[in-house]
Amino acid sequence: MITLHATTATLEEGKAPLKVVWVKQGELTPQGQVLDARLDGLLRQAMAQAGFKGEAGESLLLATSEGNFLLFGLGEDIRAAGGRLAQALAKLAFPEVLVEALEAYPLAEGLLLGAYRFDRYKGEKEDRALTLYLSGARPEDLERAKGVAAGVYWARDLVNEPPNVLTPEALAEAALSLRALGIEVEVLDEEAIEALGMGAFLAVAQGSHHPPRFIHLRYAPEGAQERLDLVGKGLTFDSGGYSLKPTESMATMKGDMAGGAAVLGALKSAALLGLPLEIGGYIAACENMVSGRAYRLGDVLKTLAGKTVEVMNTDAEGRLTLVDALAYAERQGARRILELSTLTGSAVVALGEEVAALFATEEAWGKQVEEAARRAGEKVWPLPLERAYREKLKSPVADLKNVGDRNGGAITAALFLAEFVTVPLVHLDIAGPAFTKKAHALGPEGGTGFGVRTVLEVARGLTDTTPA
């Protein structure tokens, strides 16, 4: 547990059992220099003696008669530096630490994200209470970082929860907790989903013992002028169905609801921060399983939008659930949609584990999301929505089939989604960055909460009234 407070005390004046001194390109910051002068150059001497260069994340702990100091390499990215510092501090036993805020917002966000742990199922918890005082920080910057981090934490938790615990019903229960923040939450059960005519979503769900849930969220603060609608993939587990995945690919498929988790996390943050726009959220939550009731290859499904789809691969299930959610969002009056999904392995082959693929049916909307992601520090890169590949989705018996061939798989998946929407759509394929197998500056292995920060920046961008 990490707690952040703003303070006006400088490194020299402040009283804390540990003070962090930033080192950038081998140099102390001006505040660090003042402190060093007070200590008769002790810090710089120690740096020289230890050959301390101050590279990103490099640290040197000094215990002196004047107190304890941690020299810490800043690097280029303040947010990442915060994450690394939080992880370094977690290994030291100081309950209270004073640190120069520099740019308080990204630093605070990095500190909070870097301190994230998922130890709910561990007998031994390593987490200690740590209070950080950020010298020179504006309290409002810390409040914003806390609001954003709360959403990212929640999205990570939901992804990290095992699939036997986080069933579609449990995901819906989690969504209902947002009512406490004033968000309207409606959960449709199997009967209601069927009555609506979401035949594609239902088909994916029908092989599971756990019934599906359709989650509809609405955050509508008074006086909102703008509106944003979010759709997230909500597969609480994807076995592949009869097009069964091999073990290695299936191992992380509890994370196949990461898009939905990002939608929930972003809505939570939006409400905590009181963002002044209306946000709709839609998650078709279900499990893709194998059983005597499961959908088959060759099945023809009727979607909510009316189009029929021939199933040629039961592992291309995400798009089937998503097109019904997209059609529903449009029925609810969505004017622009941002959709997030762990949709294809193809996107991971193209862009690797750290970069999400961005597809846009309208250039301006695509650029807005791209810019927002950059500001948020989340990596996305555009791929073309190449219409020439639409013919790969032609079916001899239905309006469409649910897969193309091996080539351009992320693109044909995006084209499939685009067939079901008329308003501007941005599709973020987050299959790579949603889940990580190795720890990084901003968090441990597992769910990353990818997308929450981008969505919040998009929302801020839509309501920002300050002239550029």
Ligand code: BES
């Ligand atoms: N959930 C997977 C995509 C995925 C892959 C997410 C790797 C995270 C990491 C999706 O449902 C899927 O299985 N897609 C298939 C589509 C194919 C059958 C056209 C894929 O990418 O192999």
Ligand code: ZN
């Ligand atoms: Zn799949």
Ligand code: ZN
């Ligand atoms: Zn999937």
